[in-house]
Amino acid sequence: xxxxLDQVVKTFDTFRAVRGVSLDIESGQLVALLGPSGSGxxxxxxxxxxxxxxxxxxxxxxxxxxxxxxxxxxxxxxxxQHYALFPHMTVGENIAxxxxxxxxxxxxxxxxxxxQELLRLVRLEGLGDRFPAQISGGQxxxxxxxxxxxxxxxxxxxxxxxxxxxxxxxxxxxxxxxxIHDELGITTLFVTHDQEEALDLADRVVILDQGxxxxxxxxxxxxREPNSAFVMRFLGDANRLSAxxxxxxxxxxxxxxxxxxxxxxxxxxxxxxxxxxxxxxxxGLAASVVRxxxxxxxxxxxxxxxxxxxxxxxxxxETDVRAGQEGRLTIKRARLYPA
Amino acid sequence: xxxxxxxxxxxxxxxxxxxxxxxxxxxxxxxxxxxxxIVIAVEAFSQGLKAYAATIAHPDTRHAILMTVATALIxxxxxxxxxxxxxxxxxxxxxxxxxxxxxxxxxxFSISPIVAGVAYLFVYGLQxxxxxxxxxADVKIxxxxxxxxxxxxxxxxxxxxxxxxxxxxxxxxxxxxxATSLGASGWRTFFSxxxxxxxxxxxxGIVLCNARVMGEFGAVSVVSGNIRGQTNTLxxxxxxxxxxYQAAGAFASASILAxxxxxxxxxxxxxxxxxxxxxxxxxxxAKDQNAGTSx
Amino acid sequence: xxxxxxxxxxxxLGITLFYVGLIVVLPLAALVFKAASLGPSEYWAIVxxxxxVASYRVTVLSALVATAFNLVFxxxxxxxxxxxxxxxxxxxxxxxxxxxxxxxxxxxIALTTLFASNGWFGSLLAPLGIKVxxxxxxxMVAMCFTSLPFIVRxxxxxxxxxxxxxEEAAQSLGGSDRTIFLRVILPLLMPALLxxxxxxxxxxxxxxxxxxxxxxxxxxxxxxxxxxxFIRLEEYDYQAAAAIASVLLITAFLMLAATNLLQARxxxxxxxx
Numbered sequence: 001x002x003x004x005l006d007q008v009v010k011t012f013d014t015f016r017a018v019r020g021v022s023l024d025i026e027s028g029q030l031v032a033l034l035g036p037s038g039s040g041x042x043x044x045x046x047x048x049x050x051x052x053x054x055x056x057x058x059x060x061x062x063x064x065x066x067x068x069x070x071x072x073x074x075x076x077x078x079x080x081q082h083y084a085l086f087p088h089m090t091v092g093e094n095i096a097x098x099x100x101x102x103x104x105x106x107x108x109x110x111x112x113x114x115x116q117e118l119l120r121l122v123r124l125e126g127l128g129d130r131f132p133a134q135i136s137g138g139q140x141x142x143x144x145x146x147x148x149x150x151x152x153x154x155x156x157x158x159x160x161x162x163x164x165x166x167x168x169x170x171x172x173x174x175x176x177x178x179x180i181h182d183e184l185g186i187t188t189l190f191v192t193h194d195q196e197e198a199l200d201l202a203d204r205v206v207i208l209d210q211g212x213x214x215x216x217x218x219x220x221x222x223x224r225e226p227n228s229a230f231v232m233r234f235l236g237d238a239n240r241l242s243a244x245x246x247x248x249x250x251x252x253x254x255x256x257x258x259x260x261x262x263x264x265x266x267x268x269x270x271x272x273x274x275x276x277x278x279x280x281x282x283x284g285l286a287a288s289v290v291r292x293x294x295x296x297x298x299x300x301x302x303x304x305x306x307x308x309x310x311x312x313x314x315x316x317x318e319t320d321v322r323a324g325q326e327g328r329l330t331i332k333r334a335r336l337y338p339a
Numbered sequence: 340x341x342x343x344x345x346x347x348x349x350x351x352x353x354x355x356x357x358x359x360x361x362x363x364x365x366x367x368x369x370x371x372x373x374x375x376x377i378v379i380a381v382e383a384f385s386q387g388l389k390a391y392a393a394t395i396a397h398p399d400t401r402h403a404i405l406m407t408v409a410t411a412l413i414x415x416x417x418x419x420x421x422x423x424x425x426x427x428x429x430x431x432x433x434x435x436x437x438x439x440x441x442x443x444x445x446x447x448f449s450i451s452p453i454v455a456g457v458a459y460l461f462v463y464g465l466q467x468x469x470x471x472x473x474x475x476a477d478v479k480i481x482x483x484x485x486x487x488x489x490x491x492x493x494x495x496x497x498x499x500x501x502x503x504x505x506x507x508x509x510x511x512x513x514x515x516x517x518a519t520s521l522g523a524s525g526w527r528t529f530f531s532x533x534x535x536x537x538x539x540x541x542x543x544g545i546v547l548c549n550a551r552v553m554g555e556f557g558a559v560s561v562v563s564g565n566i567r568g569q570t571n572t573l574x575x576x577x578x579x580x581x582x583x584y585q586a587a588g589a590f591a592s593a594s595i596l597a598x599x600x601x602x603x604x605x606x607x608x609x610x611x612x613x614x615x616x617x618x619x620x621x622x623x624x625a626k627d628q629n630a631g632t633s634x
Numbered sequence: 635x636x637x638x639x640x641x642x643x644x645x646x647l648g649i650t651l652f653y654v655g656l657i658v659v660l661p662l663a664a665l666v667f668k669a670a671s672l673g674p675s676e677y678w679a680i681v682x683x684x685x686x687v688a689s690y691r692v693t694v695l696s697a698l699v700a701t702a703f704n705l706v707f708x709x710x711x712x713x714x715x716x717x718x719x720x721x722x723x724x725x726x727x728x729x730x731x732x733x734x735x736x737x738x739x740x741x742x743i744a745l746t747t748l749f750a751s752n753g754w755f756g757s758l759l760a761p762l763g764i765k766v767x768x769x770x771x772x773x774m775v776a777m778c779f780t781s782l783p784f785i786v787r788x789x790x791x792x793x794x795x796x797x798x799x800x801e802e803a804a805q806s807l808g809g810s811d812r813t814i815f816l817r818v819i820l821p822l823l824m825p826a827l828l829x830x831x832x833x834x835x836x837x838x839x840x841x842x843x844x845x846x847x848x849x850x851x852x853x854x855x856x857x858x859x860x861x862x863x864f865i866r867l868e869e870y871d872y873q874a875a876a877a878i879a880s881v882l883l884i885t886a887f888l889m890l891a892a893t894n895l896l897q898a899r900x901x902x903x904x905x906x907x
Contacts, residue, residue: 051516053637071520071639078520084513088535097531098521151521350801350811350819351717361720364711370755371779372732375744378754382747424649432643442890443654446662449886451840453860457867457879458661461668466872468664492657515640525641547734554737556843557860561867574739574843581743581847590747593740600735607735608728 001061001154001187002027003048008057010043017043019211020057025204030181030188032198035208036234041191042081042159044208048189049157050074061154077148077186079158083140085132091143092128095119098151118146121180138169145177149184156181158190162197174201195235199223207231229337232270239271239311243336250336253306255285259334266339273300275333276313278321284328287311291323305329379597382590394580394591399568403576404595409484410572411552414491418548419541422499426537427529430507431515441504447496455493456561459486482564487572490558495548502544502615506537543607543615550603554596662883669880672873680877689859690881692770696858697838700777704834707778708785709827715786716793733782738843745776746848768850773858776845777838784837785830792826825900832893839885 003025010018018040025031033041046052048059050071058067066074085094092115099111106114119125122142132140141161148156161177162170178201181188192198198205199219206216215227226232229240243250243257245264250257257269278287278301285305293300298314301321305311311329315321351357384391394400425444429437447455461467463480473480480486514536518528534541556574563570567579573596581589610616669677680686715727733741749756749766756767766772796819804814842860849856857865859882866875 049520051520051639053639071516072522072524074520076520078517080513080517082513084517086514086518086532086536097518097523101518101521101523101527101531103522147517147521347805349717349798350805350814351713353811356811357718360710360714361718364707364714365726367707368711368726368729371775371782372729374748374754375736375741375779376732378744378748379740382744421649421653424646424653427642428646428650431640432638432647434643434647440650440654443658444650446658446890449836449840449890450662451842451860451882451886453842453863454665454840454879454882454886455661457863457875458665460867460872461664461876462661464872467668489657493661496654496657512640519640528640529642550735554735554740556737556739561864574737577739577743578847586743586747589743593737593743596737596740600732600737600740603735604728604731607731608724 003155003187003189004060005044005048006058006060008044008047008054008059010040010047010052010055017211018047018054021208021211021213022057023206023213023216025187025189027187028185029203030178030201031190031204031206032202033189033191033206033208034193034195034198034234036193038210039208040211041193041208045157045159045189045191048155049076049078051078075151075154077151077153077156079141079144079148079156079161081159081161081163083132083144085140085143085147087132090129090131091124091135092119094132094143095128095146095150098147102151114150118150121149122146123176137165138173141165141173145180149186153186156186156188158188160191160193162192162194170197177201199235207234209234226335229268229270232335232337237273237312239273239276239313241269241271241305241309241311242307242339243267243269245336250334252285257331257334259336262336262338268337268339270335270337271311271313271331272333273313275331276311277330277332278313278315278319279328279330280325282328284330287327287329289321289323289325289327292321303329376597376601379590379593382586383594385590386587390587391591391594394588395595397588399571400576400588400592402568403571403573403592406484406487406571407553407573410487410491411549413488414495414552415545415549418492418495419499419545421496422503422544423541425500426503426507427533429504431512444500445497447493452494452555452557452559453561456490456558459490459493459558459562463489481562482570484570486562487559487570490562491552491555494555494558495551498548498551499541499544502540502547503537506540507533510536539610539613539615543610546603546606546610550599553599665876665879665883668872668876672877676873677877680874681881685853685857686859686862686878686881688854689857689862692773692856693839693858693860696770696773696777697835700774700781700838701831701835703774703778704782704785705827705831708782708830708834709789709823712786712789712793716790730783730786733780738780738841739847741779742776742844742847745779745844746772749775749848767848768852768856770856772848772850773845773856776848777841780841780844781834781837784834785827788826788830788833789823792823796822825897828896828900829893832889832896836886836889836893839889840882 005021005023008018008021021040021044033044035041043052047054050066050069054067058065060066061074086097089097095115095118096111099106099114115128116125119128122145124139124142124146127135127139132143135143145158145161162173165173174197190201202219204216205219205222207214207222209230215222215231217225222231223235226235232238241252243252243266245251245262245267247264250259250267250269252269259269287303287305289301289303290310291302293302294317298317299319299321301313301315303311303313313329321327351360425440428434429441460481462469463473463486464470465474480489514532515528518532523531554574556578559572560575560578563572563575565571565575565579571579573592577589577592577596580592607616672680711730715723715730746767747753749759749772751757751760751765751767753767759766764771766775800818800822801814804818809817840860842858842864845858846861849858849861851857851861859878863875863878863882866872866878
């Protein structure tokens, strides 16, 4: 099922949560809505579900205008952030609920068989008689997914699906959700504030800020070509240096930097920690090391450059570098944004 | 769980202060709370078992019991329905005047039952708003069962709602939204998702509401007219016997209500073990329940 | 009109407004209307008559004494129930609710019998020259009884949830038990205490059933305001009844407002800046 949002707007009291969002989601895609808190991502998801009604604009499911279809009839599967499992029902009863209340009548054995099938799919065979309070967080998450899938939704929507879980469980479930998606091929939209999660899992990433889409594209596109300083910062660690563009060439202090520069004038240069190379001597920006942090696969160096700006970069673990040392930095890659 | 015997003392753990505090509070507690309960039992049977049985079996007593039960059978279910409706409206929706509505629902708690009774007189009494109209239509509300029921409903209006609202507020709207997203209708959502999760709090409210309805004195004494054998509820009957110098009879009738009170307390404790009633702890528990922690 | 995702707002809100309107608002409005239909001078004459003023005095004084007693006793009882383990604690905890569960008329005749000069307690106090039943002291006893659970039940949960680390911190800083109680624990209990206090006081002001049996009901001496309103009704003096009842009603609303203000003030440290 293809989903299309056309100039969707939502205001709570006086807070403009979503300000004219248009978005196309192709059938069968797995799409992440990524943004900081308050960026409107959850509101968009809830409007697609029918858990909020848009104040303006339209939401289409295929060719059908779904804007005003109530959630009950919209045919979506929604996984809530804290799962919203019915605490007084067993895992099996939770999964069966949607089928029991459905307008299409199903026989008891039919429902039971489907519950078993779903329990197998989410790898929870044998836990059907437990209550939600008796299983782990990761298991609850999978029950919530099975419950949402039980009604054969046209669209699967997940609100911060891994938000409440430990880092390890998170990573496992992430891979597993991708597998399930590839197996079932349901159009899926999920909300996250974790860029790593979005980049790992999604076919396309939609980045939001203050109720607007700031960039969308494949993980490769948004990573390689972040179109604003906000996206650059939001996607990962980034160093910022003030620069000046003269004659199409960017300068930090008097050092020229390799970067696509546009119009002349003050600008900001953003550098990933991996974009910087350290040499004890030679060409490049003069820098002095402030601290060195050891990490499993590398060493993170905190340094200051001329003018006092602070930078962070990574060097291979065997590099001999100490606090107080002076050296030179060469810049392999950089992105330039007008200041 | 095994605990180390030796623990550093907390504030007030000194043996002297501990003994003095326990001793004093138990002494006053016994005088103020336990003694009345005992004196009711002693006085009720002071004239022997036979006199006790005769009082209970007296037609006026039996009629008073009937009136009390009939009042409760109407007022409690109506109040329960109201409490559920109010809690659903207030906790599942945002609308203008929601806070004001909460305050109005709680008003009967702060108002003297006598004021309630007097107020009802000015609605349905002959000198009240609808009195002349009702008189003309020959409808009797005051000095009859309907008046007693209405006054009881006023006094107990907040009882069920105030148990449900904090709990349903703490539980949020996620469960109902989940049920609706799975295709359940409103009634289905209410009966198979909302109700099972508030049943103990609901029962708790009903038990307390019932105790108050059956025991209400001030408001009912204004609107009932005190007609012996006709509009006397049990508490009014007790007053009548007591002022008639039939103390043993009054206490025999009182023993019925005292028994009800004891059962109410037992039910209350049993329901509190299931999580009803204790608001702060309850809200915290409701929050923890769905938030997954370690795998 | 905003659209709601969950169904049932018109029905549930309709029922709620209808019920609250019919059962709560209409009668109170009728009472206010009746009292307001008196002229100001007439109204004032009734509510400031010596007998009415005497009834306010005895009601308010007794309620103040009863609330003060319950403040100390209720706090002590809550403390004992939360902090100490002793045989029978659970039963004591359950029995605290008896004044809520026991009908006021039943409590009234039981207390009167206990404190009458030939009663179990009355006969012990009589040789000391203390008369309880049929004096203002009796009114206080009845008020103490009916409003006892309020302070215990508002303080108890807060005391239970009190973080032991706060006390430990105070101890580690060298505070004595007395200082820690007065400077750390008591301030934290203050919002709950104030809430219990005002509930208890309001209940005492409006109490009727438990008091009329033990009070003796002598005009100018042991006649409470609620009873005076009742007596005016029995005398078919409806205007006077309305006026006096309206005084009780206004007092109740003022108490309600004061409670909310006090609590908001006492809880101001929980507000986020």
